Amino acid sequence: MNTPQAPDKAPADTPAVIVGAGPAGIRAAQTLVAHGLRPILIDEAARGGGQIYRQPPPGFSRPPEALYGFEAGRARAVHEAWLALLPQVDYRPEQLVWNAGPGWLDVLQGERSQRLAWSQLIVATGATDRVLPLPGWTLPGVYTLGGAQVALKYQGCTIGQRVLLTGTGPLLYLVAYQIAQAGRAHGVQVAGVLDTAGWAGKIAALPALLNQPATLAKGQYFLAWLLAHGVPVHWGVQPLQVLGSQRVEGLRWRDRQGREHSTAADGLALGYALRSETQLADLLDCRFEFNALNRAHLPVRDAAGRSSVAGVYLAGDGAGIQGADAAEWAGERAALALLEDRQGLAPGPRSRALDAKLAGIARFRQGLETAFPFPTDWAAQAPDELVVCRCENITAGELRQQVKDTGAPELNRLKALSRVGMGRCQGRMCGLAAAEILAHASGQPIEQVGRLRAQAPIKPLPLMAQASLGTPGTAPEND
Numbered sequence: 001m002n003t004p005q006a007p008d009k010a011p012a013d014t015p016a017v018i019v020g021a022g023p024a025g026i027r028a029a030q031t032l033v034a035h036g037l038r039p040i041l042i043d044e045a046a047r048g049g050g051q052i053y054r055q056p057p058p059g060f061s062r063p064p065e066a067l068y069g070f071e072a073g074r075a076r077a078v079h080e081a082w083l084a085l086l087p088q089v090d091y092r093p094e095q096l097v098w099n100a101g102p103g104w105l106d107v108l109q110g111e112r113s114q115r116l117a118w119s120q121l122i123v124a125t126g127a128t129d130r131v132l133p134l135p136g137w138t139l140p141g142v143y144t145l146g147g148a149q150v151a152l153k154y155q156g157c158t159i160g161q162r163v164l165l166t167g168t169g170p171l172l173y174l175v176a177y178q179i180a181q182a183g184r185a186h187g188v189q190v191a192g193v194l195d196t197a198g199w200a201g202k203i204a205a206l207p208a209l210l211n212q213p214a215t216l217a218k219g220q221y222f223l224a225w226l227l228a229h230g231v232p233v234h235w236g237v238q239p240l241q242v243l244g245s246q247r248v249e250g251l252r253w254r255d256r257q258g259r260e261h262s263t264a265a266d267g268l269a270l271g272y273a274l275r276s277e278t279q280l281a282d283l284l285d286c287r288f289e290f291n292a293l294n295r296a297h298l299p300v301r302d303a304a305g306r307s308s309v310a311g312v313y314l315a316g317d318g319a320g321i322q323g324a325d326a327a328e329w330a331g332e333r334a335a336l337a338l339l340e341d342r343q344g345l346a347p348g349p350r351s352r353a354l355d356a357k358l359a360g361i362a363r364f365r366q367g368l369e370t371a372f373p374f375p376t377d378w379a380a381q382a383p384d385e386l387v388v389c390r391c392e393n394i395t396a397g398e399l400r401q402q403v404k405d406t407g408a409p410e411l412n413r414l415k416a417l418s419r420v421g422m423g424r425c426q427g428r429m430c431g432l433a434a435a436e437i438l439a440h441a442s443g444q445p446i447e448q449v450g451r452l453r454a455q456a457p458i459k460p461l462p463l464m465a466q467a468s469l470g471t472p473g474t475a476p477e478n479d
Contacts, residue, residue, distance in 0.1 A: 020124035022050020024331030025317025031335035059321035099456035127317035129272040136242025145271035160267020166194040169273035198372040208367025282454035290447035305334030379440035389430040391423020402443040
């Protein structure tokens, strides 16, 4: 595959570019338009809203209240803002930014790739599920929590007639509530919610969670509704094995007293909160540091969203998980930072107000981590036969053996030796689990084993697209 050479620095009048039309990207575009700019807004989806406010296909009959619940009003506001923006921005839906560098982006539409120049860039790429595999997780009928939610929002279907959910994080209870609500008229049953986090942490987190009382109240409502409607909820559990031969038939799990149980289900959703999509920031050469709260290496940014690379701004969950409300504020704040830098201005009252709001969300985020902690003992309990990288069929035992035989101290070295993370997902699903196995096997803290470096293309490209990728020296597209 030929990768075009980087063009000269984009002209100063090149439009600002925003990647991602979720809450952060839409609010960023709205802010730039309000200040007289016409940005380019690029998004993989056909319609704006991101994952959290994903819009169904045209003609879909379910009302927003059924799709988004308590967030229906917020979803409407984001969608209306997106619609109002369309005549005022250069909107480019269903386009994938698959590579990036200083002053340029490679963008795929259909089977054709073009190079786009930028002088100022807001990266609002959002987040995806944080996955920890367990035996049997590759069986048909196993979904991530986000995947189950997308099926419900975008396709109007549940992942089974008897659905079980496990993992931890606020999304666990939200998705359980949404499936139970949507499926009541169709005989769909939520077989249980199995939270790996204990109840004591949720009590300890209350003082921090009270920083966002409305959000806390929603979470309490979801739990209370599930319990009132007879959905079994268990805390402090350990998922052991997905049951089934040809597809999911249930889950074997251990309760906090150490007793084993098996729960029948024909659909299983799992996830351990969210992780940031940072590949573009990496390809743009942004500096990364380990963030203990997110248990991940994240691109460094200041309070306004400025990265370590001049002209690159980071907004929303793609730079650290903070939620949809914070993503909107961060998108607006990053756009204001872009304008401040373009015009040589100091932060104004609105910027300072947004800084204060985002600081409050940071305290709430700490509370969430206390309430729904990452299961740090996962790697110690993962059996050797567990498939960690499903693309390359690499097991936990193979990774441990490589560490034992070679002393591999760093994740990219382990990748080179074992092929973990070399498949079509580029480590997006297995990278976190591989890092945890490496840290445990080598006796290092997780922050010392590094992170998988981003590689282009950041997502799979159609084979037919290769003919249109250009040759070295291809001129960028200047709008």
